[in-house]
Structure formats: C-alpha cells, structure tokens
Amino acid sequence: MALMQEKDRQAVREAFRGLQHPVELVLFTSADSGEYSEVTQELLQEVVELNPLLRLNVYDLEKDGAYAAELGVDKAPGIVFLSGEERKDNGIRFAGLPSGYEFASLIEAIRLAGGATQPDLQPATLSLLETIKAPMHLQVFVTPTCPYCPRAVVMAYRLALANPYITAEGIEVTEFPELGDRYAVMGVPKTVIDDLVHIEGAVPEGMMVNKLREAIAAAA
Template identity: 50%
Template sequence: MSLMDTDTQNQVRELLSTVSTPVTLHLFTQEFECGYCKETRQIAEEVSALSDLVTLEIHDLQADSELAASLNIDKIPAIAVFEGDKDFGIRFYGIPSGYEFTSFLEAILLVGAGSVELEKETLAFLEALDEPLHLQVFVTPTCPYCPRAVSLAHMLAYASPKITADMVEVTEFPHLGNRYHVMGVPRTVIGEEVYVEGAVPERMLLDKLKAAAQRS
C-alpha cells in the first residue's frame, strides 16, 4: 500500500521536476531489529520512483560495513543524499516522515538543483573555515519548526566541504537524545559542546558556528 495518495504523488512529482542533475539516495538498513527501516525504505522507494533523475541504492549496514564506515554512517535507518557520486555530507538518521518529509524533499532539490540561499557573511565564514564542523539537528516528525533548522544545516553542508549535517529523529535514537540533553526540538548540536535551541535565524546560527570553530 502506497504511503502517498495520488494528490501527494502529483505534488511531489511536480516538485522533483526541477531536479536537473542526478541524485543518488544511499539508504542503509538491515532486515532485523531496526525500527522504521521498512517504512523509511518505502518512503525512499516511492519518492525515487517519481523522478528519473533520483536513484535509490539500498545497502545493508553489516554486509556493506566498509561503505558505511567510509561515509561515517553508524546507525540506521540512514539516508545519504548524493549528487551522482558526490557526497555533500547531507544525512538523515531515522524516518523522514511527518514534517520531516518536507526536509527530505528539500534535500533532494538542494542537491539536484543546486540552489543555495545563504547570506554573504555566512558564505565568507564557510570559505575561510579550516577545521570540519559536524551539525546534528534533533527533530521529531510532529515538529512543524524542525524542517527550517534541518534545511539550513543541509544548505551549510552543501555549500562547504568542511560541514556535515545530520537530521536525527530523536525518538529513534534516545541514547543520543540523552547524550546531548535534548529536552525539546529542534535542537542543533555543533561539534560536541555548542548548541542552539529552536529554528533560529541564519545569523544566530552563524554566531554559534563561529563559537564552535573557535573551540576546534
């Protein structure tokens, strides 16, 4: 049974019509003991079927452990969004459902259409960045503000090879929620020590990025 009704399929198909370069979705899963792996696979399959330029590749976390390690993927379900074979460090951990379905589509459009809307000051900071920064945006599918935070983090990753950005569905990975003291969502953790609460404006996030860069 399809997760999307006909109207939703048509809307997604129209959105994906703006994709101009091939996008590859690398889905990491396994057959046993993986909450939401089956549902995440179905979402990825249904979305990729709506565009000739979106390809889905499915990997088993254990059988394809070398590939997973090379992409720093250590939990499932996981989706890495590539432009062809180019990795921008854009990741989804957990099911991209509910409001996060929007984030998933926006990541495909970002990589497949290449349109980044970031302020000049942000781009200058990214250009000068020496050390890598890892962003984890903790979300839940029922959070209407979370996609804004996820999309901004993914834009930063797309714009800079020094940035990697993960959407993390916190209820699927409670140990990470505990580790990073996630009491509400969205919560963006930069590195291990710097964090920001809520879907903040770009300039406020930039200040946090600068603080994290000074610590690294």
C-alpha cells in the first residue's frame, strides 16, 4: 500500500519541476531501527519515482560502516543528499523518518540539492559565512507534529549549502531519545551548534547569524 496519496504526489511533482541536476538520496538503515528504516526506505522510493533526476541508494549502517563514516552518518535511518553527476556532498542530512510536517523538510532538501531553489541568504549572513573556515555542525531537533520545525531545518540546510564547512542535520528526536536527553530537548525545534550554542524555536535569520557568531566566539 502506497504511503503517499495521489494529491500529494501531484504536489511533489510540481515542487520538483525546477530541478536542475540529479540528486542522489543515500539512505542508511539498520536492523535496530526496525520499522523506521523500512518505512523511510519505502517513502523515499515513492518520492524518487516522481522525477527522473532522483535516485535512491540504500546501505546498511553496520555493513557499510566505512561509507557511513566517510559521510559522517551515525544514525539510522539516516539520509544524505548528494548533488549532480559528481555526487557533491552539500552537508545536508536528516536522521529519522521524515513524516508529518518533516516531509516538507525532505522535499525542500531535495529542491536545494537539485538547484530548484537557492539559499537566498541575507548579505550579513553571507558575509559571516565567508569567515567560517572550520567544520561546524548544526543539529536541529524536530518532531513530525511540529509545524514550525521545517522552517528551522531548512534554515540550517540553507546555511550548509552556502558554506562547505557547515553540516546541517535534522533529527527526529522521538526516534533518538538519548540525544534528546543529552541536549535537554524540552521543546522543538531546537538547534544545537557544535555542542556550544543552543537555540530554542524557529528563529529569524538575523538571530541565527548572532548565534553563529556566538558559536564561533565560544569555539575560539
């Protein structure tokens, strides 16, 4: 039985009309993640069938551990979005099943990776990003029932796409409760920058820039 309704398929096809180059969805699954991995694979397969520029490759987190380590993936289900024939890694990730409101984050990640939309960041943001020359990891904790979460995830994705040193990962926190405990996630969305700076809520771009500066200063 299909996971997506026909009206949803039509909407997704429309969203993908502007894709400029191929996008490979790399999915890491594991037996431990059980149904989450199975449903994620089924959902992604339905999505890639909606546009000829999309493809899905599935790996096992343990058996293909070397490749997972190369991509910096340590969770299953875990999704990486690679761009173009050269399979460029834009630093865009999602951990967990992208269901509910997070389906929008999945679609926007594909659109960004495929060139259907651009980061469109403010000049002040771009100026700050030019100064970031060391790896930076943004974790955005979300749940499928949070309508504000995709905005926070996509903001992180836009930053990652604009700077090769930034990795942005949406994390469905109910699937990874140990991370929720570690980072004291009491509400979503919550963004954690390099384990140094915590951001509650889906903040405006200007506030995100201030938090990035804070993280840079803390790391220094």
